[in-house]
Amino acid sequence: MPSERVLILEPGxxxxxxxxxxxxxxxLFIILAWRDVAVRYKQTVIGVLWALLQPFFSMVVxxxxxxxxxxxxxxGETPYAVMxxxxxxxxxxxxxxxxxxxxxxxxxxxxxxxxxxxxLIIPLSSAVVTLVDFGISFFILAxxxxxxxxxxxxxxxxxxxxxxxxxxxxxxxxxWITALNIKYRDFRYVIPFLIQLGLxxxxxxxxxxxxxxxxxxxxxxxPVVGIIDGFRWCLLGGESELYLxxxxxxxxxxxxxxxxxxxxxxxxxxxxxxxx
Amino acid sequence: xxxxxxxxxxxxGKKYIIxxxxxERYNALRDVLARTFKNLVRSAxxxxxxxxxxxxxxxxxxWALREINFAIRRGEVVGIIGRNGAGKSTLLKVLSRIxxxxxxxxxxxxxxxxxxxxxxxxxxxLTGRENIFLNGAIxxxxxxxxxxxxxxxxxxxxxxxxxxxxxxxxxxxxxxxxAFAVAAHLEPEILVVxxxxxxxxxxxxxxxxxxxxxxxxxxxxxxxxxxxMAAIQHLCxxxxxxxxxxxxxxxxxxxxxAHYLSNRxxxxxxxxxxxxxxxxxxxxxxxxxxCITNDRxxxxxxxxxGPCKFIMTVRGPKGKKGCFRAELLLSNALxxxxxxxxxxxxxxxxxxxxxxxxxxxxxVDRLPLSEGQYLVTLHLGVDNxxxxxLQESFSIEVAPASYYGTSRNLPxxxxxxxxxxxxxxxxxxxxxxxxxxxxxxxxxxxxTDGFGEVG
Numbered sequence: 189m190p191s192e193r194v195l196i197l198e199p200g201x202x203x204x205x206x207x208x209x210x211x212x213x214x215x216l217f218i219i220l221a222w223r224d225v226a227v228r229y230k231q232t233v234i235g236v237l238w239a240l241l242q243p244f245f246s247m248v249v250x251x252x253x254x255x256x257x258x259x260x261x262x263x264g265e266t267p268y269a270v271m272x273x274x275x276x277x278x279x280x281x282x283x284x285x286x287x288x289x290x291x292x293x294x295x296x297x298x299x300x301x302x303x304x305x306x307x308l309i310i311p312l313s314s315a316v317v318t319l320v321d322f323g324i325s326f327f328i329l330a331x332x333x334x335x336x337x338x339x340x341x342x343x344x345x346x347x348x349x350x351x352x353x354x355x356x357x358x359x360x361x362x363x364w365i366t367a368l369n370i371k372y373r374d375f376r377y378v379i380p381f382l383i384q385l386g387l388x389x390x391x392x393x394x395x396x397x398x399x400x401x402x403x404x405x406x407x408x409x410x411p412v413v414g415i416i417d418g419f420r421w422c423l424l425g426g427e428s429e430l431y432l433x434x435x436x437x438x439x440x441x442x443x444x445x446x447x448x449x450x451x452x453x454x455x456x457x458x459x460x461x462x463x464x
Numbered sequence: 465x466x467x468x469x470x471x472x473x474x475x476x477g478k479k480y481i482i483x484x485x486x487x488e489r490y491n492a493l494r495d496v497l498a499r500t501f502k503n504l505v506r507s508a509x510x511x512x513x514x515x516x517x518x519x520x521x522x523x524x525x526x527w528a529l530r531e532i533n534f535a536i537r538r539g540e541v542v543g544i545i546g547r548n549g550a551g552k553s554t555l556l557k558v559l560s561r562i563x564x565x566x567x568x569x570x571x572x573x574x575x576x577x578x579x580x581x582x583x584x585x586x587x588x589x590l591t592g593r594e595n596i597f598l599n600g601a602i603x604x605x606x607x608x609x610x611x612x613x614x615x616x617x618x619x620x621x622x623x624x625x626x627x628x629x630x631x632x633x634x635x636x637x638x639x640x641x642x643a644f645a646v647a648a649h650l651e652p653e654i655l656v657v658x659x660x661x662x663x664x665x666x667x668x669x670x671x672x673x674x675x676x677x678x679x680x681x682x683x684x685x686x687x688x689x690x691x692x693m694a695a696i697q698h699l700c701x702x703x704x705x706x707x708x709x710x711x712x713x714x715x716x717x718x719x720x721x722a723h724y725l726s727n728r729x730x731x732x733x734x735x736x737x738x739x740x741x742x743x744x745x746x747x748x749x750x751x752x753x754x755c756i757t758n759d760r761x762x763x764x765x766x767x768x769x770g771p772c773k774f775i776m777t778v779r780g781p782k783g784k785k786g787c788f789r790a791e792l793l794l795s796n797a798l799x800x801x802x803x804x805x806x807x808x809x810x811x812x813x814x815x816x817x818x819x820x821x822x823x824x825x826x827x828v829d830r831l832p833l834s835e836g837q838y839l840v841t842l843h844l845g846v847d848n849x850x851x852x853x854l855q856e857s858f859s860i861e862v863a864p865a866s867y868y869g870t871s872r873n874l875p876x877x878x879x880x881x882x883x884x885x886x887x888x889x890x891x892x893x894x895x896x897x898x899x900x901x902x903x904x905x906x907x908x909x910x911x912t913d914g915f916g917e918v919g
Contacts, residue, residue: 231589
């Protein structure tokens, strides 16, 4: 059989067909993603509603605290609730993927120690659950916009690009952390803490335009700022302006983390089975 | 390279770093704090350098495999045997790409599927149907392949009625059957199988063995790890014997198995600590120690035809009680079972384990074995759940004596190969005209010289 693939296993040998191999295992990716989604809603009473309730109540709380009590200004004419929700969506996407993907390797330890497949499949497929939740929570946004009679304009066409940007931004650190997590379990405790902190550091409950001009570039070191600003720009039309230097900075940081996350993951993935 | 060689290992080695805990006699708070601090500093340093963390005070390199060389041809079915810790599972893990070798190289031609555990990735919340697809994909089957074989899998497992029930409601038997059924329908060029036949009931095991033989017969290359020598001999053409991470022998399965069995732990002492052995089972109740006593209660080797007691100490969980069945199987040096002592067959009423500590005693009035070495298999089930099973883990020695009180013994070639049965011989004359009147001539035991060579 001349077409047969010859595989050589050696220490430190880089996988030559890594991405092709990954593509070859796409069915496993799909089925693991489907498993996570299916398991999530089995034995729950209200099932999919959970994906709606969480962001909705977070939005209500943040609107009351920042909009009503602290009386922070909204972007232009946007209702405060809509602005918060438009920031809530990408934040939930980002933190959800970061959380599930960084715990995914530990959660699937039995698979890793018993079967071979490109390990990248596990964090990637665990991110799909968050994407499904994200899709569902969009309905609330639609409802809110109808309620306030607020219609998006042509900028919404760019939304898919920003969704991809948010996924990339969360996957980079998630891949790095999940690989570290398997070696040093301390990171399991770090992630919830970071996410909790991130909610207040990032402009979820308020608009990033309230940051003084001279600090804005520095503030954009947090890549979530760029993502949230981008989402608001798309969803709220011209009401929320995109701060371009900050956005480019976010873009650079996200690209760097994605590259670093993937390369660290690839470098260490062959030792995962020895460590779990 | 020879196109027919499908797996080639050259100088293969796998190293692990293990840590040892120092046993200090005085654990003063000061010492504990000093040690904790020292370890903290070390972990921090390791983490900064990106090294893996290892618990313990002293680190040591441990070679799970070293200098392994072999070549396996297409269609060969190879058994891998060796004691616990010999490196069998590590070898399978390296071959199935789960872990990377530390030195040397392996060349594989073709798709490898590994079956190191039955039901890898099964999710208890999902139904049988969903788990077939999930497990199939994990084992490397495509969706189309699974669909094509779906009915066959369901049929093999015998779970048609429960396809849409979550597998957490399955009995453990059904669960194992379904899991094995999926795996049995894998069709890779190279199949790597760890001790998975040890699960399920005897009938299903037989079915699995048949299926494996089927797979092997279709020109697929199979690597098979088992402690069950009978299964190895039944399935494999050749075998590899590992000991402490190195390869001792590769050759025809009969030769390798014989070599392995002859190197068993003999009962140097007559009291055997069982904690050192490989075992399977749930493990709530476990065998601790095994010994044999004579009629005076002294611990000693049993004697041919003599009275003896097999005593097994069992330790269980506190405050749990269960109805048990124990088995003690004696096999000869080739692994052929000769005698099965089963508590539930020999005793009418149920036997209970109530305390954490028990001695199970099997009384034998007259041991029907000839002089030689016998392999012992111990099995303990509580409330129909297998708790502990030691498969041919050690051997016992039966000391010589004359069974029939004639001061004669079996010819040497028969020793250790047959059981002895109480019987006697008589002689009667008969008239050639009345053949039908003969009686009382019984030949129950092949103790004549006329039976020729065995084994």
